Amino acid sequence: MMIDLNADLGEGFGNDSALMPLITSANIACGFHAGDAQTMRESVRLALAHGVAIGAHPSFPDRENFGRSAMQLPAETVYAQTLYQIGALAAIVNAEGGVLKHVKPHGMLYNQAAREPKLADAIARAVKSLDPGLLLVGLAGSELIRAGERAGLATREEVFADRGYQPDGSLVPRGEPGALIDDDNEAVSRTLEMVLNGRVKSRDGAWATVNAQTVCLHGDGAHALAFARRLRDAFEQRQIRVCAE
Numbered sequence: 454m455m456i457d458l459n460a461d462l463g464e465g466f467g468n469d470s471a472l473m474p475l476i477t478s479a480n481i482a483c484g485f486h487a488g489d490a491q492t493m494r495e496s497v498r499l500a501l502a503h504g505v506a507i508g509a510h511p512s513f514p515d516r517e518n519f520g521r522s523a524m525q526l527p528a529e530t531v532y533a534q535t536l537y538q539i540g541a542l543a544a545i546v547n548a549e550g551g552v553l554k555h556v557k558p559h560g561m562l563y564n565q566a567a568r569e570p571k572l573a574d575a576i577a578r579a580v581k582s583l584d585p586g587l588l589l590v591g592l593a594g595s596e597l598i599r600a601g602e603r604a605g606l607a608t609r610e611e612v613f614a615d616r617g618y619q620p621d622g623s624l625v626p627r628g629e630p631g632a633l634i635d636d637d638n639e640a641v642s643r644t645l646e647m648v649l650n651g652r653v654k655s656r657d658g659a660w661a662t663v664n665a666q667t668v669c670l671h672g673d674g675a676h677a678l679a680f681a682r683r684l685r686d687a688f689e690q691r692q693i694r695v696c697a698e
Contacts, residue, residue: 455694456648457609457667458684459590460677461510461559463488463496464519468677473499475681476670477697478506480557480590483538486512486520494545501551506697508555508590511538511576513562520560521627528575531562535579543583554697555609556580557590558597566597567623573600581606593663594622612653612665614644614684620655622663631656637680641687644668648693 459478462469464487473479481496482488488496500507512520514534526534535558543553558566558576566573573591577600580587585606591597593610601608615634617625625632634640647653647665655661670681688695 454648454692455696456665456688457506457697458670458681458695459508459557459611459667460670460681461557462500463492463510465492466677469496469499471678472670472681473503473505475678475685476505477695478508478555478667480508480510480555480559481542482510482559483512483542485514485534485538486516486559490541490545493542494549497542497546497549497551501549506554507542507546507551508557508588509539509542509553510557510559511535511562512559515561520562523561523565528571531572531575532579532582535576536582539580539583539587553584553587555588555590557611563592563597564624564626566600567592567595570596570600573597574603577601577604577606580604590667592622592624593665610664610666611669612644612647612663612667613669613671614640614680615671618653618655618661618663620657620659620661622653622661625656637676637683640680641683644684645687645691648688649691 460476461480463482479500515522546553573596589601589606590609617631652660
């Protein structure tokens, strides 16, 4: 069995160099919620040095609230903003001799695209316009995954090691009880259940079905590095190979 392990990087948390050897895919902030041209270039070079697959991490234009503000923007605006961000990162990746592999939206753009078909279609269309060979990463079972499939893109369904789930497979919104899993033992156990058995215990105790193709590690957590090592060890003990392909 294989699983991809991804993390959102280039966001200014200072863990990138230590986290990079532990992951297989990096989602690099493209300036709209965090990062800038220089941090994007530094992140690309770091990923290339460690053989980590490089992805774009586009966001709503919301540096003030780290891309976590809900926005209702026209689909064409989202298309243009997404194309702008992933195009900028693709240019840097190309200049450094690498290849852009995937796109994973950030924060509220990700969450809204998980449930809003028109927004999801705008993102998928932007990805396809830039490069139809790119992978579109989205919440397992979400509208973004379906939008990618409609657009003819390869998709990768994502689960979260440290987030609570609702019975329909969506994430518990940040700020609500059960949104974050703070106990490392519980987080590892839940992640293994998702990867091995395709299910996760939701906030109300019911099982939610998930298709785990990639696991997200949040690099901004207090115990991000220690938890990443624990999760890698747990995968190794169960002969789950961590790789991006």
